[in-house]
Amino acid sequence: MSKIVKIIKSKATVRFMGALLLLAAASFVTAETSSAVDKYHPLENYTVEYTMEGVNTGKKTQYSKQWGNLLCWVEVSELTMPGAPAQKRNEKVITYIEDGQQWIITINQDDNTGTRMKNPMFEGITAGMKDKTPKEFSEQFMKQMGGKEIGEKTVNGEKCTEWEIMGGAKTCITPDQISVESGMNMAGISMKETAVKINRKDGGPKDICDPGDAKLKEIDMSQMLGQ
Numbered sequence: 001m002s003k004i005v006k007i008i009k010s011k012a013t014v015r016f017m018g019a020l021l022l023l024a025a026a027s028f029v030t031a032e033t034s035s036a037v038d039k040y041h042p043l044e045n046y047t048v049e050y051t052m053e054g055v056n057t058g059k060k061t062q063y064s065k066q067w068g069n070l071l072c073w074v075e076v077s078e079l080t081m082p083g084a085p086a087q088k089r090n091e092k093v094i095t096y097i098e099d100g101q102q103w104i105i106t107i108n109q110d111d112n113t114g115t116r117m118k119n120p121m122f123e124g125i126t127a128g129m130k131d132k133t134p135k136e137f138s139e140q141f142m143k144q145m146g147g148k149e150i151g152e153k154t155v156n157g158e159k160c161t162e163w164e165i166m167g168g169a170k171t172c173i174t175p176d177q178i179s180v181e182s183g184m185n186m187a188g189i190s191m192k193e194t195a196v197k198i199n200r201k202d203g204g205p206k207d208i209c210d211p212g213d214a215k216l217k218e219i220d221m222s223q224m225l226g227q
Helices: 002-009 011-027 122-127 134-144
Strands: 046-054 056-065 070-079 087-098 101-108 113-118 148-155 158-165 169-173 179-186 189-199 215-219
Touching (some): 046 179, 158 179
Antiparallel strands (some): 158 169
């Protein structure tokens, strides 16, 4: 139990898992990548609002723009673990693609400081996109993560395919590649995010994915991955 608590509380682990989620979101590429703007998502713009339950409660809103080239989420939540003081989070995570590289920025909105790092896995992942439909590639990506498809369901009116990943983790993805439910349950500790509102035409305010004047520290993500 103590090991699970340490894993979930670790800021580095949270950011790394967030990076993997962003990588997964970027992997659902359309076949139209020969155009002037590479399309990393079937939808040009969209916004999803989530509620968060379990040991981490609160709200999260995800914004996607420019066919997935620019993606961010804003999370206001509170993490409550057994035997530990509650931790509040007011955070913005941004990912953008530039010159064939994916960059990830994490900002603490309370003190306007954060980190910026390049995703070293991005080039390798996108290299496998050639000649695959969005569905084919997303299924390949899930299987590479040790995932298996466990069925179909409906979440708040949205039909989705549910996948089980890494034992206790699950995610349910719509045909147009929006995660409408995700969560984990390990050693009795559970976390869950559920989409409560989706706008498939609006990517949110113009500057919502802009880091502004936040003070950012450069981090080498390859060290986190042991490369």
